[in-house]
Amino acid sequence: AKKYVLLQHFSGFPKESDLKLVKEELPELKDGEFLVEAVYLSVDPYMRAYEPRLELGTVFIGAQVAKIIESKSREYPVGKYVVGDFGWRSHTIADEKAAKSEALLVQILPDLGQLPLSLGLGILGMPGNTAYFGFLEICEPKAGETVVVSGAAGAVGSHVGQIAKIKGCKVIGIAGDDEKGKWLLDELGFDYFINYKKPYLAKTLAQCAPNGIDCYFDNVGGEISSTVLSQMNLFGRVSVCGSISSYNADYGHLPKATITQGFIVMKQLKIEGIIVTRWDNRQNEAFQQNLQWTNEGKLKYRETITEGFENMFKAFVSMLEGGNIGKAVVKV
Ligand code: NDP
Numbered sequence: 001a002k003k004y005v006l007l008q009h010f011s012g013f014p015k016e017s018d019l020k021l022v023k024e025e026l027p028e029l030k031d032g033e034f035l036v037e038a039v040y041l042s043v044d045p046y047m048r049a050y051e052p053r054l055e056l057g058t059v060f061i062g063a064q065v066a067k068i069i070e071s072k073s074r075e076y077p078v079g080k081y082v083v084g085d086f087g088w089r090s091h092t093i094a095d096e097k098a099a100k101s102e103a104l105l106v107q108i109l110p111d112l113g114q115l116p117l118s119l120g121l122g123i124l125g126m127p128g129n130t131a132y133f134g135f136l137e138i139c140e141p142k143a144g145e146t147v148v149v150s151g152a153a154g155a156v157g158s159h160v161g162q163i164a165k166i167k168g169c170k171v172i173g174i175a176g177d178d179e180k181g182k183w184l185l186d187e188l189g190f191d192y193f194i195n196y197k198k199p200y201l202a203k204t205l206a207q208c209a210p211n212g213i214d215c216y217f218d219n220v221g222g223e224i225s226s227t228v229l230s231q232m233n234l235f236g237r238v239s240v241c242g243s244i245s246s247y248n249a250d251y252g253h254l255p256k257a258t259i260t261q262g263f264i265v266m267k268q269l270k271i272e273g274i275i276v277t278r279w280d281n282r283q284n285e286a287f288q289q290n291l292q293w294t295n296e297g298k299l300k301y302r303e304t305i306t307e308g309f310e311n312m313f314k315a316f317v318s319m320l321e322g323g324n325i326g327k328a329v330v331k332v
Contacts, residue, residue: 001026001091004060004312010051013248013320016313019060019088026093033095034076036066038309041088041330042121043316044155048247059087065109065120066092075099081109083120090309090332110287115294116303122155122327123290123301126276130241131159132286133279138239138272139215143168146209148228150196151219153180155327156241158188159290160217162299165189169215172208174201174224176322183325188300202227212236220245226258229269238271248320302326 004019029035041064050061063085071078073096084099084106086092099106109120122128134156141147147164151157152173161184164171172192173184181193192208194201205213205227212233218225221243229238246254264271279286293299304324306315309332319328 001089002309003090004088006051006054006056006058006060008056010048010248012250014048014051014313014317019313021310026091029070029072029093030095031072032097033093034068034071034073034078034099036082036084036086036092036094037069038064038066038086038090038092038332039081040065040118040121041309041312041332042126043312043319043328043330044127045242045244045247045320047316048320049242059089061085061087063121063126064089065117076106076108081117081120082106083109083125088312112291113295115291118303118305118327118329118331119294119301121329122303123159123294123299124287127155127327128159128290129279129283129286130274130276131156131163132290133276133282134239134241134274135160135163135215135217137279138270138274139217139237141167141169141215144170145214146170146172146211146233147215147217148172148174148205148209148213149217149219150174150224150228151242151244152184152190152193153177153325154219155324157217157219158184158302158326159299161190162188162293164215164217166293166298170209172205172213174205174220174228180325183302196224202230205231215239217241218243222246222255222257226260229260230258230263232263232267232269234267236267236269238269240271240273244320304328306330308332 001024007020068080147169149157149161153175161171171190173190174194176197184190184193194204216228216238218240219242222245302325315330
């Protein structure tokens with residue numbers, strides 16, 4: 001078995017030497033235990049954001065789709081696929097009790113029919129739940145409203161934009177690459193795409209949303225979000241899901257963002273931060289709805305798949321740099 005342990009805390013962008021890939025011998029299973037083998041591992045922005053809180057020497061955090069290959073547990077029989085927060089490990093021994101704890105959150109993956117198992121880490125997993133609850137519960141979109149999504153071509157953002165379309169909204173996606181924009185416009189049905197790496201974001205946004213913005217789903221924070229907030233309508237709703245523009249900034253050197261409090265007051269905006277675990281007891285609702293939309297062809301997905309457990313780090317950094325379209329995953 002192999003695992004990645006944290007050697008030193010990240011400073012700025014993560015370096016490969018911050019983690020170490022080590023081998024480990026796994027013991028025999030005891031009663032109630034089962035052994036899983038990773039099939040797909042997730043690389044997510046939250047890993048960068050949560051890293052400062054990890055203890056040195058621990059296994060790096062993360063979820064995976066894994067197959068149960070040995071078992072002394074009736075609840076977790078051989079052959080089943082599970083999604084769990086096992087971290088960056090090729091093989092993991094878990095016991096039934098730990099499997100139900102918040103730390104591991106092991107769930108047997110329901111039958112997905114023809115769909116790939118990796119979706120358990122994407123539209124049918126944590127990012128899908130984030131898009132579903134984070135957008136619908138906080139933004140409460142109404143047909144005809146104008147919705148802006150930042151980080152629009154990523155796992156969460158591409159999903160939010162499509163839910164907004166399903167709800168009859170006009171959708172403007174912001175991301176950092178024209179090829180991503182093409183996907184959003186041609187395949188996902190976004191109404192407008194803006195590349196934030198090009199100049200005149202504010203002007204372009206105003207052209208796309210001449211009547212102002214009603215809902216903003218914020219994945220990135222920083223200057224992009226300041227610009228969006230300054231163009232919101234009265235009683236606009238903002239779901240603050242992430243702030244990836246600052247995750248790699250050293251503490252004390254956070255990027256500057258224009259002060260927007262004036263707009264927030266004058267437009268009486270509702271701005272709410274969200275963490276997807278708030279809706280843990282309603283996960284099945286999001287899963288069923290996202291599955292149905294996918295099967296109906298209303299919700300499309302794309303994955304950027306990196307092959308090989310030894311390429312976890314590369315896949316992680318590539319995702320932070322914008323190398324992914326849709327969900328970034330590693331296939332073992
Ligand atoms: P993505 O698939 O969107 O991947 C990250 C993307 O971020 C990159 O592809 C890149 O795209 C973009 N990015 C990187 N640096 C910057 C920057 N400086 N400014 C703007 N965009 C940047 O990841 P996820 O969909 O998994 O996550 C999206 C956001 O949602 C993250 O902020 C994440 O932390 C948050 N999140 C929050 C959850 C919650 O419970 N609150 C749960 C899940 C995710 P580009 O080419 O466009 O730059």
